[in-house]
Amino acid sequence: MIEFNEVIKKYESITVLDKISFTARAGESTVLLGESGCGKSTILKILTGLTGYESGAVMVEDKKLSPEIVADFRAKLGYVIQDGGLFPHLTAKENILLAIKPAVSQNNIFKIEYLCELTNFAENLLPKYPAELSGGQKQRVALMRALIKNPDYLLLDEPLGALDPIIRYDLQQDLKNIFTNLKKTVIFVTHDLTEAKYLGDKIILMKEGRVIQSGTFEDLFHNPADAFVKKFISAQRGFDD
Amino acid sequence: MIRTGLLVLVLLLVSCKSEKNEIIVGSKKFTESVILGEIIKYTLENSGVSATHKKELGGTRVLFNALKAGEIDIYPEYSGTILNEILAGKRFNKFSDAVFYLDSIGIGIAARPGFNNTYALGIKKNKAKELNLKNISDLNQHQDLRLGLTNEFLDRGDGWKGLRDLYQLGNMDVTGLDHDLAYVGLENGSIDVLDVYSTDAEIKYYDLALLNDNKHYFPEYYCVILYNKSNVNRNIVEDIFQKLEGSINESQMAELNSMVKIGKSSESEAAAMFLSKKFGIRLEKEENNVFSRLVKNSVEHIILVSVSMFLAVLISIPLGFISFYYEKAGKIVLWFTGILQTIPSLAILVFMIPLFGIGSLPAIAALFLYSLLPIVRNTYLGLAEIPRGLRDSAIVLGLSKREIMQKIELPLSLRSIFAGIKTASVINIGTATLGALIGAGGYGQPILTGIRLDNTSLILEGAIPAAILAIFVQYGFDLLEKIILPRGLTTRKDD
Numbered sequence: 001m002i003e004f005n006e007v008i009k010k011y012e013s014i015t016v017l018d019k020i021s022f023t024a025r026a027g028e029s030t031v032l033l034g035e036s037g038c039g040k041s042t043i044l045k046i047l048t049g050l051t052g053y054e055s056g057a058v059m060v061e062d063k064k065l066s067p068e069i070v071a072d073f074r075a076k077l078g079y080v081i082q083d084g085g086l087f088p089h090l091t092a093k094e095n096i097l098l099a100i101k102p103a104v105s106q107n108n109i110f111k112i113e114y115l116c117e118l119t120n121f122a123e124n125l126l127p128k129y130p131a132e133l134s135g136g137q138k139q140r141v142a143l144m145r146a147l148i149k150n151p152d153y154l155l156l157d158e159p160l161g162a163l164d165p166i167i168r169y170d171l172q173q174d175l176k177n178i179f180t181n182l183k184k185t186v187i188f189v190t191h192d193l194t195e196a197k198y199l200g201d202k203i204i205l206m207k208e209g210r211v212i213q214s215g216t217f218e219d220l221f222h223n224p225a226d227a228f229v230k231k232f233i234s235a236q237r238g239f240d241d
Numbered sequence: 242m243i244r245t246g247l248l249v250l251v252l253l254l255v256s257c258k259s260e261k262n263e264i265i266v267g268s269k270k271f272t273e274s275v276i277l278g279e280i281i282k283y284t285l286e287n288s289g290v291s292a293t294h295k296k297e298l299g300g301t302r303v304l305f306n307a308l309k310a311g312e313i314d315i316y317p318e319y320s321g322t323i324l325n326e327i328l329a330g331k332r333f334n335k336f337s338d339a340v341f342y343l344d345s346i347g348i349g350i351a352a353r354p355g356f357n358n359t360y361a362l363g364i365k366k367n368k369a370k371e372l373n374l375k376n377i378s379d380l381n382q383h384q385d386l387r388l389g390l391t392n393e394f395l396d397r398g399d400g401w402k403g404l405r406d407l408y409q410l411g412n413m414d415v416t417g418l419d420h421d422l423a424y425v426g427l428e429n430g431s432i433d434v435l436d437v438y439s440t441d442a443e444i445k446y447y448d449l450a451l452l453n454d455n456k457h458y459f460p461e462y463y464c465v466i467l468y469n470k471s472n473v474n475r476n477i478v479e480d481i482f483q484k485l486e487g488s489i490n491e492s493q494m495a496e497l498n499s500m501v502k503i504g505k506s507s508e509s510e511a512a513a514m515f516l517s518k519k520f521g522i523r524l525e526k527e528e529n530n531v532f533s534r535l536v537k538n539s540v541e542h543i544i545l546v547s548v549s550m551f552l553a554v555l556i557s558i559p560l561g562f563i564s565f566y567y568e569k570a571g572k573i574v575l576w577f578t579g580i581l582q583t584i585p586s587l588a589i590l591v592f593m594i595p596l597f598g599i600g601s602l603p604a605i606a607a608l609f610l611y612s613l614l615p616i617v618r619n620t621y622l623g624l625a626e627i628p629r630g631l632r633d634s635a636i637v638l639g640l641s642k643r644e645i646m647q648k649i650e651l652p653l654s655l656r657s658i659f660a661g662i663k664t665a666s667v668i669n670i671g672t673a674t675l676g677a678l679i680g681a682g683g684y685g686q687p688i689l690t691g692i693r694l695d696n697t698s699l700i701l702e703g704a705i706p707a708a709i710l711a712i713f714v715q716y717g718f719d720l721l722e723k724i725i726l727p728r729g730l731t732t733r734k735d736d
Contacts, residue, residue, distance in 0.1 A: 048637045074639050085634030089652045089727030098648070099638040129729030145638070 001026050002047065002153070002185065007056035009042055009209075016042050018209040019056065024202075029179050029186040031200030033193065039209040040189045044155050047187070048079055078146025078184075082158040084138040086130040092141045093126040096148055115144040118181075120174050136167035140174075147178075154184045160195065172198055193236035205229060264292045264473060267304050267313035270678075272501050272508065272693065273358065273440060273494065277317035279512035280485070281466060287522050288481045295680045296508075297689050298599060301326055303679065305467075308348065312598040314472045315351060319358060321462035336461070343467070349475065351466040352482035354489040359462040360394065361439040363449035368433060376455040377408050380434070384412040389423040389432030399460055401436075407458050439491045442498035451491070464489070488519055502694065531702065534687065539706060542683035545601060545673045546710075549608035550666055557613050558658060561620020562646065575621065578614040586611060586672045590679055604676035604683075611672055612665040619661025623654025652727050659726070663718045670711045674703060684710075 002024040009017035016039045024030035032040040045051045046058060049070035058065040060073055086095050093112065100109060116123045119140040130138055139159055146154060159175075160168045176199060179186055190196055196203050197217040204214040213225035224230040264285055268278030278294050285292040295313060298304055305327050307313045318327075320336045323343070333339045340350060362377055364386075369375075372383055380386065394400040395417050405411055416432060424447055426432040437444060439451055466485070468478055489497075493515075500511040516522040560578075564571030581589070589610060593603035627650060635645045677685030684703040691699030723731070 045633075048633070050633050050636060071639070074637055077637060079634065079637040081630050081634065083630060085630045087631060087635075087649060087653070087729075089729045091729065099640060131729060 001059075001061065002187065003057075003059040004043070005057045005059065007046070007053050007058060009039070009046065009051070009053040016209050017046075017053070020206075020209070020211055021056075022204050022211055022214055024185060024187050026185045027183045028201040029188060029199055031196040031203045032187065032189045032206060033191065033196045033200075033203050034206035035191055038206040040206055041157050044079070044157050044187065044189060047073075047155060048077065049074060075149070076152040078143075078149070078151040078154045080139070080142045080146050080154075080156045080159045082161045084130070084142035084159075086138055086142055086145075088130050091127050091129055092121075092133065092137075095130070095141055096126075096145045098145070100148065109148050110150055112144070112148075115147055118147070118174075118178060119143050120170070134167075135163050136171060139163065139171060143175075143178075147182075152185060154186045156186065156188045158189050158191070161190070175199060193233060205232065262291070264290055264315060265313045266292055266294045267298050267307060267316035267680075268294065268296050269301070269304055269316075270297045270299055270689070270693065272442070273498055274317055275508045276497050276501060276511050276515075277354070277464065277466075279509045280515060281315060281317065281482075283509075283512055283516055283522070283524055284481060284485060287516070287524070290477065290481065295599070296686070297677065297693070298680045299678050303594065303599065306594070307599045307680075308467060308469050309346070310598055311469050311472050312600065313469075315466060315468040315478075317354075318465055318467050319462040320465055321359065321460045323465070325460065336463075344470075347470050348467055349470045349478070351468045351478045352485040353487065354464045354466070354485055354494075355487040356440060356489050356491045356494045357461055357463050358438055358440045358491070358494070359454075359459045360400070361437055361451045361454065361459070362434050363437040363444060363447075363451055364434050365427065366448050366450045369450040369452075374450075374452060376453045377404070377458075378455055380413070380452070381409055384410065386413065386433040387431070388413050388415045389418050389426050389435045390415060391420050391423065391436055392417045394436040399458075404458055407456055440494040440498055442495060442502040444492070444495045445499045446503050464494075484520060489515075505694075505696070534702070535706065538682065538684050538686055538703065539710075541601070541681065541686075542670075542673055542707070542710065545604055545608060545676055545681055545683055546666065546669050546714075549605045549673075550612055550662070550669055552605075552609045553612035553616060553665060553669075554662060556609075557616035557661075558620050560613070561617045561658070562624065562650075564617060564621045565624040571621065574617060578617050581610050582614045587675055587678070590675055594679060599680040601676070601681045603679055604673065604681035608669050608673055608676070612669050615665040615668070616658065616661040619657045619664075620654060623657030624650055626657065627653050653730075655726055656722070656730060659718065659722050663715060666714050666718070667711050670707060670714060674707055 004020050004022050006019045006021055007017055008015065008019060020039070020043065022030075032043060034040050042051070046053050047060075047065070049065075049067070052067075060069075063069060065073065086092075087098070090098065096112060096115070112126070113123065115121075116126075121137065121140040121144065125133065125137060130141070133141065142159070146156075156175075160171055163171065172195060178184075179199065188196075188199055190199075200217070202214065203217055203220060205212045205220060207228060213220055213229050220229055221233055224233065266278050266282045266285075268274040275296050278296060282292045282294040298307065298313075301318075301322055304313070304316050305318070308316060320339075323339050324333055324336060328339055328342065331339070331342060333342065343349070362380075364374060372379075374380065374383065390401055395415070401415070405413075416426075418426065423432065423435040424443060427435060427447060434452075437449065437451070443449075444451065466482065497511045497515055500506045500514065501508055506514075513524045516524065560574050564574045584592075586607070589607040590604060593607045597603035597606055631649065631653070632645070635649050640648065673681075673683055674685035674688055676683050677689045684707040686703065687699045688703035691697065691701075691703065
């Protein structure tokens with residue numbers, strides 16, 4: 001379980017997270033939803049230890065996330081960013097296996113063949129370099145790299161943000177399957193309501209560094225907390241209907 | 242790779258210092274000095290002592306300091322230069338006092354060849370005969386003669402003014418003009434008398450008589466061969482050089498100068514001619530064709546470039562990483578290497594002499610300093626260009642700092658680092674031609690000689706191979722880049 005309690009984060013004088021509180025329950029998929037710049041990616045940066053925070057508490061498995069335990073926590077994390085973050089000088093396979101130390105027992109890691117099947121990635125593409133892969137293929141490789149150590153937590157920062165609609169649709173389905181099959185604790189960042197509805201057990205709607213409302217999609221749809229929630233939902237739904 | 246490089250470096254350093262029983266002859270950057278250097282070298286070799294001649298090392302300071310420091314063992318100097326330049330601070334009146342002092346700091350005189358290379362007044366031989374002019378004082382009776390003097394001679398304290406007063410030549414018509422033009426004026430009859438150096442090559446060519454300085458007005462510039470007493474055995478030197486004592490007079494030296502400057506012979510040919518005519522010494526013809534010179538210059542040049550570049554690469558890449566990781570240190574490093582780059586290359590070379598003496602070592606040090614900036618800056622830029630997301634991904638994947646450096650940052654910045662190395666090498670190859678000025682040899686040697694003798698083909702003998710080397714190195718790096726750069730950075734998805 002991951003818990004944010006009144007967390008404040010500033011970049012110099014600008015407040016990007018303003019007393020954020022929410023809980024991501026184990027085995028569930030929690031979606032951070034909001035427009036760009038609302039602070040949702042910063043939450044993932046704090047969880048991965050890439051940045052710190054000013055006040056409040058971030059609790060991970062009932063322990064306060066501190067620089068001392070962040071390395072241990074990273075070992076239980078899979079992290080995927082918008083453009084995949086694949087290293088261009090390494091092949092798909094090398095990217096996936098980069099962080100696997102030869103000395104470590106191979107029992108705790110997934111077999112690469114299994115991951116290819118799970119993410120719908122053709123095995124014969126494994127020797128290819130990222131520049132030789134399509135956008136969707138790259139994100140599948142990034143996903144395999146995040147999953148290889150069978151992590152407890154999966155942090156996905158707009159992983160489908162840069163993809164064409166059809167490829168995006170396919171990947172959404174694959175992700176849904178993975179979430180259902182592997183039962184990871186997922187935090188998924190997106191600005192797309194449809195994606196949030198489809199992939200999230202719980203949605204945290206954010207605006208300007210604050211949580212506006214959290215709950216299931218139905219909660220947000222039927223009982224919008226304020227005019228912003230109502231507007232946000234109706235503005236995005238217009239395209240789906 | 243590092244190990245082989247260090248081995249090369251050690252061998253080079255050893256080769257710089259070894260063979261101490263070989264006598265190193267030095268010479269200044271003008272023809273007469275180079276001819277004398279060749280004469281000294283051949284005289285030693287003829288007596289069974291092995292010798293090398295470091296030609297055209299530069300000016301008086303460089304040569305004298307190198308002699309004192311034992312980097313060269315022997316070189317030709319002039320008494321007037323010793324009194325008025327090298328030991329000017331000591332204010333010796335007599336040359337014998339200077340000799341005594343030199344002896345006390347470990348420098349001896351191996352021989353005094355006898356000629357005096359000082360200012361003189363020259364006049365066409367037939368004119369001198371016609372007017373029966375022998376001494377400068379004879380001009381007093383012929384004040385209608387027109388003088389064409391160089392501006393330097395007109396301005397110098399020991400030039401025209403003193404001469405005019407001493408010999409009472411106040412009524413003569415004087416024109417100030419360029420030295421080369423003075424010869425033209427002499428030929429077409431617009432002037433009659435000009436100032437010359439008493440061993441000028443042109444004296445023979447223009448058939449001049451020199452008027453005798455019978456009141457001893459001009460300072461004496463007698464040639465003296467200086468040697469370092471702790472490096473060269475006194476008895477050997479005095480035995481060998483005894484025969485050179487008083488063996489060359491002004492007109493003979495002028496003839497040798499003329500052989501090289503006007504007759505286009507080499508300095509070694511002039512020296513060999515002198516020794517065979519004077520002492521019947523037959524020298525084995527030295528292998529000195531264009532090809533063997535080219536090989537020698539190439540080897541020297543390539544060593545200068547490759548050793549300095551190797552060291553620069555070895556130091557610059559870590560410096561680039563430090564600059565990137567530590568902002569404050571980085572500013573200092575980039576500022577310092579930037580400053581180095583703004584110093585003119587010739588000045589850097591000269592600054593290295595007090596630290597490393599003369600030869601290839603100071604040249605390598607200067608070239609090394611000169612090659613730092615392009616590589617440091619490109620390493621820094623290469624690292625700065627790596628997208629934030631890639632570095633974040635590597636950190637979250639749990640890679641250690643060292644792993645990130647080795648597996649991610651180095652390969653990703655390699656293309657930029659390569660570009661820096663390429664730029665540095667091309668600059669380095671060009672700048673290394675200046676190394677010849679401080680005795681490092683290389684392609685600069687024929688360029689230097691070519692400029693001195695106004696010989697275009699000699700200049701090209703250095704300039705063309707240097708240009709070819711630069712192109713070749715550039716091409717070589719392009720090839721190496723294709724091999725070394727990770728394939729993922731060069732391939733693209735073919736649509």
